Amino acid sequence: MNNEQSLNEAKQLLEQFGKDFVPMIGFCQAELVQIDEKCCEIVLPLTSHTKNHLGSMYFGALHVGADCAAGMMAMRSIQRSGYNISLVFKNSQANFFKRPDGDVHFLCTGGLESAHLVEKAQSSDERQECALKVEATVPAKYGNEVVAQFQLTLSLKKVSN
Numbered sequence: 001m002n003n004e005q006s007l008n009e010a011k012q013l014l015e016q017f018g019k020d021f022v023p024m025i026g027f028c029q030a031e032l033v034q035i036d037e038k039c040c041e042i043v044l045p046l047t048s049h050t051k052n053h054l055g056s057m058y059f060g061a062l063h064v065g066a067d068c069a070a071g072m073m074a075m076r077s078i079q080r081s082g083y084n085i086s087l088v089f090k091n092s093q094a095n096f097f098k099r100p101d102g103d104v105h106f107l108c109t110g111g112l113e114s115a116h117l118v119e120k121a122q123s124s125d126e127r128q129e130c131a132l133k134v135e136a137t138v139p140a141k142y143g144n145e146v147v148a149q150f151q152l153t154l155s156l157k158k159v160s161n
Contacts, residue, residue, distance in 0.1 A: 056099040066150035069108040121156035
């Protein structure tokens with residue numbers, strides 16, 4: 001499978017997951033920009049749906065973007081493994097450095113950690129956890145400068161049949 005096919009499949013997975021389980025993903029217009037075995041990039045446009053009263057991206061929308069970037073890494077690993085594993089985020093921490101007053105890009109580089117956690121979850125009856133870091137940037141205004149940083153604790157558990 002080539003990279004374009006893989007990206008299109010992942011885009012469909014995100015869209016379908018949003019429709020079926022988390023409509024907020026579609027409401028915020030989360031779009032998958034890139035995904036591979038190591039990283040995932042999501043962009044959320046700054047729109048009337050995602051803005052706060054100051055004209056920058058709303059706190060809740062920022063968490064949707066971070067959730068999508070980290071979640072897609074794990075969902076992709078689970079899907080490729082063929083295992084039946086449940087995914088949740090146990091907790092999150094966020095630091096905000098600058099107003100995100102443009103389209104926000106969320107980058108998670110925890111693909112290898114996610115894949116390893118899937119393997120650990122499949123071989124155990126216990127819940128497995130790891131922290132994934134997501135960095136948010138507004139490239140059109142600030143280049144690669146990080147405007148917010150998130151740490152989400154991914155929690156996976158094998159589903160018994």
